[in-house]
Amino acid sequence: MHLLxxxxxxxxxxxxxxxxxxxxxxVTVVDNLSQGLRENIPQGARFVYGDILRPQSWAPKVGPVDVVIHLAAQISVPASESDPLEDLRLNTEGTLRMLLTAKDLGARQFRMASSAAVYGDESCLPLKEDGPVRPIAFYGWSKYTAERYVFHFAELEGLEAIVFRLANVYGPRQRTEGEGGVIAVFCEALAQNRFPIIHGDGSQTRDFVYAKDVARAFLHRLASPGPATVYNISTETRTSVRELFSMLARVAGKRQDAFRSAPSRPGDIHDSVLSRQKAKNWGFTAETPLADGLALTWKYFLDRESEA
Ligand SMILES: NC(=O)c1ccc[n+]([C@@H]2O[C@H](COP(=O)([O-])OP(=O)(O)OC[C@H]3O[C@@H](n4cnc5c(N)ncnc54)[C@H](O)[C@@H]3O)[C@@H](O)[C@H]2O)c1
Structure with a gap:
């Protein structure tokens, strides 16, 4: 299949x-390199430079495609709060433009990256796809609105659509800012022999899912996707930030107290864990244990530091 x-x-x-x-x-990759890197595109994939808000300038170069995997977005929660219009443009208008482009390019399937942020600070854990949606930041709203456009468009045009609500994704090549970057932030600091900061008492929990597992989800059942729907992609495992630091310190051979404390950040969700049952019923399970994923991620950051 040809994937855009x-x-x-x-x-x-x-x-x-x-x-x-x-x-x-x-594979054809379209990206405006505002955050991404040319070196992240493997040999064998075609690269088309372009902006999702201006597909008329690049879509004619792409040719017919079978599947659109839509990842391009504004991914920072604080940036969505300081510039909600830009967040709306990139995440909601950008998604609608990619739906229209998918239709123009003859795609049969559309798969979009959404986020656990759509659930907000919901206390009924683990969060289920059919449970309440109450974003607490514009980012959650722009992603949720984009989800609704995907399903409306899919129904109108007969497109097979899947939305993935991703938990906290981690792994090699993650940048140290943006959503879900705590593991990248910790790894970078430790690799540079700095003490990372733990906000609050570190008891806040997250559901960490390894990037390779997320990649497998996006490519799962391309031949027979099933009805248009939304899946959480998660491990359904709660790990506190303090536990996470301990695991990483062990992997990295650092002291267990090699961190600094800072006050908790206002607006931070205390606990987040996503049910994985619906994805399991679809035949998908994130299988990388956190300890293994952490070891691979640590190695990446350590190698990067020693090459710098
Ligand atoms: N990383 C996480 O933990 C996480 C969690 C939940 C959801 N997501 C979602 O997954 C998707 C990918 O996230 P990521 O972590 O790889 O982010 P990323 O910032 O590394 O990748 C986004 C890419 O989109 C490109 N881009 C941004 N604006 C563009 C535009 N106008 N036109 C063309 N390209 C543009 C950037 O250059 C970048 O390469 C996003 O939709 C994000 O909201 C990520």
């Missing part, structure tokens, strides 16, 4: 493209 991956030069895209090529698909 928007935002494919970014962190998650850098895990999807190589796997898609390995599975025998043809």
């Amino acid at each position: 991956i928007t935002g494919g030069a970014g962190f998650i895209g850098s895990h999807i493209s190589p796997l898609a090529l390995e599975q025998g698909h043809r």
Whole structure:
């Protein structure tokens, strides 16, 4: 199949493209390199420079595609709060433009990266796809609104659509800012022999999912996707930030107290864990244990530091 991956030069895209090529698909990446890197696009994938808000300038170069995997987005929660209009443009208008482009390019399937942020500070854990949606930041709203556009468009046009609500994704090539970057932030600090900061008492919990597992989800059942729907992609495992630091310190051979404390950040969700049952019923399970994923991520940051 010919896959068009928007935002494919970014962190998650850098895990999807190589796997898609390995599975025998043809890959075209479109990215404006605002956050992504050219070196994140593997050999064998075609790169088309372009902005999702201006597809008329690049879509004619892409040719017919079978599947659009839509990752390009504004991913920072604080940035969505300081510039909600730009967040809306990139995440909601950008998604609608990619739906229209998918139709123009003859795509049969559309798969979009959404986020656990759509659930907000919901206390009924683990969060389920059919549970309440109450974003507490514009980012959650722009992603949720984009989800609704995807399903409306899919119904109108007969497009097979899947929305993935991703938990906290981590792995090699993650940048140290943006959503879910705590593991990248810790790894970078430890690799540079700095003490990372733990906000609050570190008891806040997250559901960490390894980027390769997320890549497998995006490519799962391309031949027979099933009805348009939304899946959480998660491990359904709660890990506190303090536990996470301990695991990483062990992997990295650092002292257990090699961190600094700072006050908790206002607006931070205390606990987040996503049910994985619906994805399991679809035949998908994130299988990388946190200890293994952490070891691979630590190695990446350590190697990067020693090459710098
Ligand atoms: N990383 C996480 O933990 C996480 C969690 C939940 C959801 N997500 C979602 O997954 C997707 C990918 O996230 P990521 O972590 O790989 O982010 P990333 O910033 O590394 O990748 C996004 C890519 O989109 C590109 N891009 C941004 N604006 C663009 C535009 N106007 N036109 C073309 N390209 C543009 C950037 O250059 C970048 O390469 C996003 O939609 C994000 O909201 C990520």
